[in-house]
Amino acid sequence: MSSETPTRAGHNHFIHDEIDADLAAGKNDGRVQTRFPPEPNGYLHVGHAKSICLNFSLAQRYGGKCNLRFDDTNPSKEETEYVDSIQADVRWLGFEWDALYYASDFFEKLYQFAEHLIKTGHAYVDDLTGDQVSEYRGSLDKPGKPSPFRDRSVDENLDLFRRMRQGEFENGKRTLRAKIDMSSPNPNLRDPVLYRIMHAHHHRTGDAWCIYPMYDFAHGQCDALESITHSICTLEFEIHRPLYEWLLDHLPVPARPRQIEFARLNITYTVLSKRKLLELVQGKYVSGWDDPRMPTLSGLRRRGYTPESLRAFCDQIGVARFNSTVDKVVLENSIRDDLNKRALRVMAVLNPVKVTIENYPEGEVEWIDAVNNPEDPAAGMRKVALSRTLWIDRDDFREDPPKKYFRLSPGKEVRLRYAFCITAKTVVKDSAGEVVEIICTYDPETRNGATPNGRKVKGIIHWVSAGHAVEAPVRLYDHLFSAEFPDEVAEGADWKSNLNPNSLELLTGAKLEQSVVEAPPGTHFQFERVGYFYSDPLDSKPGAPVFNRTATLRDSWAKIEKRGDI
RNA sequence: UACCCCGUGGUGUAAUCGGUAACACAACAGGUUUUGGUCCUGUUAUUCCUGGUUCGAGUCCAGGCGGGGUAACCA
Numbered sequence: 001m002s003s004e005t006p007t008r009a010g011h012n013h014f015i016h017d018e019i020d021a022d023l024a025a026g027k028n029d030g031r032v033q034t035r036f037p038p039e040p041n042g043y044l045h046v047g048h049a050k051s052i053c054l055n056f057s058l059a060q061r062y063g064g065k066c067n068l069r070f071d072d073t074n075p076s077k078e079e080t081e082y083v084d085s086i087q088a089d090v091r092w093l094g095f096e097w098d099a100l101y102y103a104s105d106f107f108e109k110l111y112q113f114a115e116h117l118i119k120t121g122h123a124y125v126d127d128l129t130g131d132q133v134s135e136y137r138g139s140l141d142k143p144g145k146p147s148p149f150r151d152r153s154v155d156e157n158l159d160l161f162r163r164m165r166q167g168e169f170e171n172g173k174r175t176l177r178a179k180i181d182m183s184s185p186n187p188n189l190r191d192p193v194l195y196r197i198m199h200a201h202h203h204r205t206g207d208a209w210c211i212y213p214m215y216d217f218a219h220g221q222c223d224a225l226e227s228i229t230h231s232i233c234t235l236e237f238e239i240h241r242p243l244y245e246w247l248l249d250h251l252p253v254p255a256r257p258r259q260i261e262f263a264r265l266n267i268t269y270t271v272l273s274k275r276k277l278l279e280l281v282q283g284k285y286v287s288g289w290d291d292p293r294m295p296t297l298s299g300l301r302r303r304g305y306t307p308e309s310l311r312a313f314c315d316q317i318g319v320a321r322f323n324s325t326v327d328k329v330v331l332e333n334s335i336r337d338d339l340n341k342r343a344l345r346v347m348a349v350l351n352p353v354k355v356t357i358e359n360y361p362e363g364e365v366e367w368i369d370a371v372n373n374p375e376d377p378a379a380g381m382r383k384v385a386l387s388r389t390l391w392i393d394r395d396d397f398r399e400d401p402p403k404k405y406f407r408l409s410p411g412k413e414v415r416l417r418y419a420f421c422i423t424a425k426t427v428v429k430d431s432a433g434e435v436v437e438i439i440c441t442y443d444p445e446t447r448n449g450a451t452p453n454g455r456k457v458k459g460i461i462h463w464v465s466a467g468h469a470v471e472a473p474v475r476l477y478d479h480l481f482s483a484e485f486p487d488e489v490a491e492g493a494d495w496k497s498n499l500n501p502n503s504l505e506l507l508t509g510a511k512l513e514q515s516v517v518e519a520p521p522g523t524h525f526q527f528e529r530v531g532y533f534y535s536d537p538l539d540s541k542p543g544a545p546v547f548n549r550t551a552t553l554r555d556s557w558a559k560i561e562k563r564g565d566i
Numbered sequence: 567u568a569c570c571c572c573g574u575g576g577u578g579u580a581a582u583c584g585g586u587a588a589c590a591c592a593a594c595a596g597g598u599u600u601u602g603g604u605c606c607u608g609u610u611a612u613u614c615c616u617g618g619u620u621c622g623a624g625u626c627c628a629g630g631c632g633g634g635g636u637a638a639c640c641a
Contacts, residue, residue, distance in 0.1 A: 011579065011589090020582085039641050074640060130639055140637050141568035175639055185569040187637050196639035215641045239570060239636050261571090263634095268577095274641090316590065318579040320572090323634055327577055330591060340604060375604070406602080415600060449600050460600055529601045557602045 013319040015054070018260055019062065019230060028229040028255075032064035035228050036090065036097070037219070039071040040082035040203070042274035043289040043296045044089045046310065046331070047265040053314035054262070055232055056095040067226055068097035072104050073218045075202040083203070085289070089297040094307045099226070103218045104204045106225055110213050111165065113221055113251050114176055114194060118157045122250050123194060124150055125160040126177045133175070136182070137190050143183035144190045150179065164197055167210045171197050176211075180246060188243045192216055220244040224253035231257045234264040235321065265317065266325040269479035270295045271486050276495065285499060286480075292536075292548045293480045293503050303477065304524055304534025304550030309338035328479060332551045339524055339532045339550065344372050344379060347417065347462040348512040348527035350474060352391035354437045354466065357422060360388040365465070370418045373526075382515055385468040386419050391511040393530075396461040397438055399427060404560060406459040408438065414459035417528060421446040421457050462528050469511035474533070474547045476505040510547075517543050529553065 023030055034055040038048065059066035068090060072078045090097070103110075117123035126149045128136060138144035152160075161176055163169065176195035184190055194217040199210045223231045231244075238261045248256060265272060272295055280286050280294070289296050292303035300310065313334035317326050347370075366386045373379035392408070401409040408414045413423040420442045428437035445452045480486075483498035516525065521540035525533050531552040535545040 012582085013579085017582075037641095041641080071641065077640075133639070134637075137637065139568085142637090143568095144637090172639065177639095187569090190637090193639050198639080212639095214639075219641085235571075236635060237641090242570095263572090316578080318590095320579070322572055322579090324578060327591070330578070333591070336603090345601080371600095374599090374601085404602095417600065419600090457600090459602085462601075526601085526603080529603070531603095553601075553603050555602070560602085 011315070011318045014321065015058065015230075015232065015260055015262065015319060016061070019058070022229070022258070023062075031227075031229055032059065032062035033066070033227055033229045034058050034064070034232060035067040035069050035101075035223065035226060037069045037071045037222075037233075038086050039074070039077070040079060040086060041074075041077040042082060042278055043085050043298055045272055045274070045277065045294075045296045046267065046300065046313075047272040047295075048089075049093060049297060049310050050265045050314050050317065050319075051232070051234075052090055052093055052095060053311055054319055058230065058232070059098075064229070065098035066095070067099045067101055067228070069101040069222060069226065070103065071215065071219065071222075072102050072202070072204065073213050073215060075198065075200040075212065078203055080203050085298065092301060092307055093297065094311060101222070101226060102204055103213075103222050104202060106218070106222050107205060107209060107213070109225060110218060110221055111211075113253075114161065114213070114217070115158065116251060117178065117194070118161055118176075119154060120250065121154060121179065123157070123176055123178050124152050125157050125164070126150070126175050126191075126193075127173070128175075130172060133193070137187060138182070140187070144187075146182050147177070147191070150191070161195075164195070164211050165209075167199070169197055171199055173197060178243075178246070180243075186239060186242055188216070188240050189246070192243060216240055216243050217247065220247050220257065220259070221251065221253060223257040224248060224251075224255045227255045228257045229255075231259045233259060233261055235261045235323065236264075237261055261321065262319050263321055263323050266323070267295065267331060268325055268328045268484045269481050269486070270328065271481070271495065279496075280480075283496075285496065290538075292475070293477050295480075302534075302536065302538070303548055304339075304532060305335050306338050306524075309335040312337065325485070335532065335551050336554070339526065341375050342373075343524040343526040343532055344515075344519075345370075345374070345526045345528050346513055346516055347384065347464055348474075348510060348516070348525075348530065348533070349391040349393050349462065349464050349469075350476075350507055350510045350527075350530060351394040352464075352509060352511045353394045353397060353435055355390045355392050355422070355463070356437060356439050357388050357390070357442045358425070358439055359441045362388055364388070365467075366419075368418050384418065384513055385465040386416075387465045387467055389466040390416070390463045391466055391469060392438075392461055392463045394435075397424070397435065399435065402561070405557075407461055408440075408459065412459075413443075413455075413457050414461050415446070415449075415457050416442075417460050417462045419447070419463075420444065421451070460529075462530075464511045464513050466511070468514055470514055470517050471508075472510060472512055472516065472545050472547055474507040474510045474549070475536075476507065476549045478503050478505075516545060516547075519545070521545065524550070526553070 036055045056066045175193045177191045180189045182190050195211045290298035290302050367383040370384045396407040415421045422440040422442045426439040481498045482500040486498040522537040523535045532550040533547040539546040
């Protein structure tokens with residue numbers, strides 16, 4: 001269960017209704033037990049976070065248990081690296097499982113179940129090749145036909161199956177299939193394959209097995225062996241439910257779990273499919289599973305997302321049986337909400353241009369009080385150096401300002417955050433016509449928020465004293481895909497063509513206030529008026545941080561300007 | 567073309583025996599503010615269609631339309 005108390009009670013949803021009904025009917029002795037069952041073939045992403053939060057919060061809500069179970073029935077795809085990362089990610093999200101299992105813990109029991117099915121005449125060994133199996137299976141609108149090996153005797157089936165286990169046959173030579181109904185409208189009931197021969201090294205059982213159970217034969221039985229009461233999975237497994245139940249009906253299982261499906265998470269401007277994420281990693285489109293642009297938990301963590309924000313997000317999006325796509329700003333808002341309360345404010349100039357205050361004494365330095373976090377008085381104050389030469393952001397100066405632009409421009413006055421008001425007097429340009437320096441004057445009377453003679457100064461800009469600034473690389477991230485629905489591509493086109501070529505912008509000239517170098521790697525900051533930034537836990541060195549932009553601040557000026565009604 | 571599931575403001579969800587359709591985000595307008603941030607107030611906008619049952623239907627029934635899933639020895 002959660003190691004921390006949940007931030008909110010969360011939405012009501014249909015799964016609560018189903019469980020309430022089961023409880024009212026006296027099922028499972030009033031017990032509720034769930035499990036999160038990842039296959040260790042990739043890293044967890046936000047879609048998994050939805051499932052994790054669902055399963056663990058269900059256990060929490062009903063005073064039950066939630067296990068972690070690795071669905072490791074296909075050794076060709078599974079690795080210990082993934083097992084480790086999954087455990088770390090679940091814990092990081094804030095949950096601790098009651099029991100840890102692997103489907104492979106149950107291989108012997110599953111094998112015995114298979115023999116049981118054979119002995120009761122409900123399973124047979126088939127010699128058909130893979131191609132033949134699918135040919136015999138028919139199609140969506142055509143019934144299948146029985147395999148010629150379907151009516152082998154129990155003894156022959158048992159003998160063959162045992163020899164399969166002994167390793168007597170090559171990969172793909174035979175399978176164990178359930179004997180159900182080749183003409184069922186549900187293809188999952190057309191004698192589904194239960195076991196296949198796979199001479200492969202398993203990350204946990206080594207070379208002990210050369211036959212491995214299929215998902216369908218492992219999942220429900222493992223649920224039963226773990227005493228799971230409610231087996232929550234995504235919608236694409238719905239059509240497997242009749243098979244899930246058929247197997248429980250025909251096996252001497254110790255419990256009777258029930259499968260309930262919900263819609264998986266989709267988010268705009270990204271993909272949430274382990275297969276596609278793997279492709280991005282292997283094709284080096286990103287730096288790895290933990291690239292801050294990835295929707296993986298490790299990527300989001302490195303980007304600066306917090307477990308609290310992700311849990312709040314999962315809470316907000318709800319649980320339903322309708323396939324939907326959540327707007328990516330909902331995810332962004334979840335981290336903004338969280339970081340607004342906890343991130344230390346700091347001034348950072350990302351694209352610097354020099355400001356000289358001509359009437360400020362040369363060589364003089366003042367230490368100005370700045371608030372660390374207006375949302376949290378306990379965060380205290382700090383001192384920021386002010387001097388004659390400063391850096392401000394290029395965005396905060398316009399030689400020819402549009403209407404409603406109330407930052408710096410020739411002849412106009414703005415306030416330096418926490419400090420004085422300055423007025424732009426002269427603009428210095430290089431031979432290319434680019435502004436290299438803005439010469440200003442300051443009004444000593446405007447210290448500390450004061451504006452004598454009642455004049456209004458609406459614009460406030462951030463700044464850093466040139467002689468006191470530190471430099472640090474800053475990575476600006478944008479969404480990984482430029483298309484709202486990256487999966488939707490024209491016939492024959494590749495979804496990767498929707499990759500956003502500008503998803504990463506590296507800034508090397510950023511000037512930051514000194515206090516950022518004192519913080520350890522893995523610290524959240526708000527760069528005032530700009531966004532939330534996280535000192536990369538891997539690339540930062542003590543005293544030499546590297547910053548990842550977690551999210552921008554909401555920017556109503558950008559909105560006005562983009563709208564063009566200025 | 568077969569079977570199954572699903573359709574509630576722009577988006578995501580709620581409405582617990584059929585009883586005033588609500589919340590969040592977004593958008594828009596305003597207020598506060600030494601962050602064009604936060605916060606506060608307000609506005610716009612919703613039950614896929616048609617018919618039926620009923621005093622009363624998002625909810626029940628029928629038909630239609632639309633979307634999704636399913637034909638791995640993947641999970």
